[in-house]
Amino acid sequence: MTELRTAYDEKLESILRTAASIFAEKGYHQASIRDIARATRVSLSGLYYYFNSKEELLFLIQDHAFGTLDETLDRLLEGVEDPHRKLRMVVENHLRYFVGNMAEMKVLSHEAGSLTGEYRDRVNARKRRLTERVMGILEELQPDNGIDLRAATFSLFGMMNWLYNWYRPDRDVAVERLAEDMSRLFLGGFLQRDDSGVPAAAMEAAPGEQNPSIWRTQAE
Amino acid sequence: MTELRTAYDEKLESILRTAASIFAEKGYHQASIRDIARATRVSLSGLYYYFNSKEELLFLIQDHAFGTLDETLDRLLEGVEDPHRKLRMVVENHLRYFVGNMAEMKVLSHEAGSLTGEYRDRVNARKRRLTERVMGILEELQPDNGIDLRAATFSLFGMMNWLYNWYRPDRDVAVERLAEDMSRLFLGGFLQRDDSGVPAAAMEAAPGEQNPSIWRTQAE
Amino acid sequence: MTELRTAYDEKLESILRTAASIFAEKGYHQASIRDIARATRVSLSGLYYYFNSKEELLFLIQDHAFGTLDETLDRLLEGVEDPHRKLRMVVENHLRYFVGNMAEMKVLSHEAGSLTGEYRDRVNARKRRLTERVMGILEELQPDNGIDLRAATFSLFGMMNWLYNWYRPDRDVAVERLAEDMSRLFLGGFLQRDDSGVPAAAMEAAPGEQNPSIWRTQAE
Amino acid sequence: MTELRTAYDEKLESILRTAASIFAEKGYHQASIRDIARATRVSLSGLYYYFNSKEELLFLIQDHAFGTLDETLDRLLEGVEDPHRKLRMVVENHLRYFVGNMAEMKVLSHEAGSLTGEYRDRVNARKRRLTERVMGILEELQPDNGIDLRAATFSLFGMMNWLYNWYRPDRDVAVERLAEDMSRLFLGGFLQRDDSGVPAAAMEAAPGEQNPSIWRTQAE
């Protein structure tokens, strides 16, 4: 009962993939439709048969990527009850997809703000849904850690989404290990009790607190 | 015997601040020099008295921001021996500067790849130095956690640098609390022993491991 | 079985002709691409479909002109053995082309230094080839005149290339007469024996020789 | 009874010399006032004390150069009666000045058309005067050569003015020899009788005469 994939679909997806890698390399705004025409070996005007505007192209890439991410996550979480395990699935799904599709990952993480209007709204809706899902799992874990939930959620996403800035498959640990490390890193911190073993002295605030201006660009 | 700040310096810095906020808002490539002229109330050509190219302007913003970040960090770490406390200082410094200068933060985090040539090299050198400093502190902590050091380091930076994507001063916890939470989150996970209390079952890999293709965009 | 001249080729050549006349009139650097757009009735950006830069446009004009010049010269010299006659052909070819295409002539003669990089190299190569051809012919004439060959060659080119500074078809002698006159002028001088009839007294150097500083701008 | 040369005069002349060499190197329109400020080590605005506009600067250079050229020519021709010798003086004067002041020579020869309005008129008047002077000398020689006088005059100027396109002091014959060669070249041709020794066959026109279109760019 597979979907019917027409020649059109295949060509579109091939264009999306190629465009994603170009957007990843040069950035959305730096990349020109001409770059994409060159790389796809489709004529400039020919591309417009597959999308109506450059922005729609970006949307299609992001939406498609999110669709894949969502779908696999749904499948992975099916029947899982333990929130620890759920979180582990989330992290693994995220990282696996990112490492397996580094171009899409970068476009997703870095070109978040490049969409406008309805395109942006639709992608944002997907993002919010994922965020809430993760926040829900963290809540389920019911930790007595005193950490702000929103901060915790986005810290986790930050760890993962920042990946495109540093991860190099040929040099860094494999994705399985990465998922393991990040899960442990995050859960270890998140699950600790409030009176954790971290020496209290280390937690004292910096002196700047009394003089916050040292962190601020001089005002006019 | 303070530094000599000429009128020129002051005007330049004021331009840098204004430009940073515009770059933060629209993105470096989306922002036009005209936008900056309008906002600074300097004529288009008049701006070029203060920098030689748009890219140099971006460089000046990033370099100046990094300079401030570096300097305060040096001051904060002076005389500190305990690595726990050192890390706390790093996190606090980073977050305070970012929250106090959200425009610069975004430009620093998001426009990393917009520089080229020597400009990029010089900023990268600063980044590398900071990264190594943090990695050094993490090493000092001598954890028996089995976590890859590079992954841990960049996870921490990811948590912090992602801030510009979600943090809203009027809605989120104050920066002090944020620094506290992130420090605990990270240190709690990083300092745990290998046989931590996290249930083993949660750590089992996802089934996808055996079929990684579900995370991969269909190849051509 | 003539060459295939597409509509594209024809339009390009028409643009080259129009551009040549504008460059001739205002000078390459003074002419703006807008001027050319206006004259060709093609939009500013539309022009860039036919060339990649203003400099390439200049190159195309010069290269095309030199191509024509070379080709007809080849045809004219075919089978000609007598060096006197060869030289006459060179002069006639040069002057005819120049008078028939005064815009191209001026661009060729006056905008020699406006090309850079590879464009310049390629045009220079053509120039060198023509120069050597002429120098070869002069050598063939084996004159016993004691005149420096390089000086003689460039004197001939100077006579001809300077044309654009003074020649006015409506006021000056026709091109046939011009070719005749210049050929005789040059050959008459070039072929004379060393002990020509010019009174020796006239050849005595000017007194300035003993005090060359009268011809020199005062040094600092 | 020398002229009074104030400090102002000296600085102005030094600026003119420097500007001439910059104009010679990059071309008048390519050179910016900034280039001249840099080379003269005078501030941009400071230069405007010495001239009122870039065009006036060019005029001053050309006028000054022509003044020198004229003055020395006057002195050289004083008391000379023999037209052969007069011509020799003209050539020698021209070439000596040019070789001794290659920058000024190039500006004079190449930037003829860069002046407009009254500036152009004044320089043109000097040019016309010199041209007529030379044409007068040629007339005096009363040759029975059948060569158009205007063509002959400008051929001579062409030989000399083209110098800047090829002459290189370190590689070519010295200026004395050059003057000798060009004088003989020109006079030899100019003074010959109509029935000169050049084989008649060599003088036959090229076949193109009957089909002039081979020298013409295809008309639209």
Added chain:
DNA sequence: TATGAATGAGGCTTCATTCAT
């Protein structure tokens, strides 16, 4: 489906020149 040719809008930058000091 696909493309060659074309365009209006807009971007960055340079320039000659000015003016208050």
Added chain:
DNA sequence: CATGAATGAAGCCTCATTCAT
């Protein structure tokens, strides 16, 4: 005499997009 700071005009070029075929 000299300059630092500033500006309006203009230049080259690129871009996303369209339309007739």
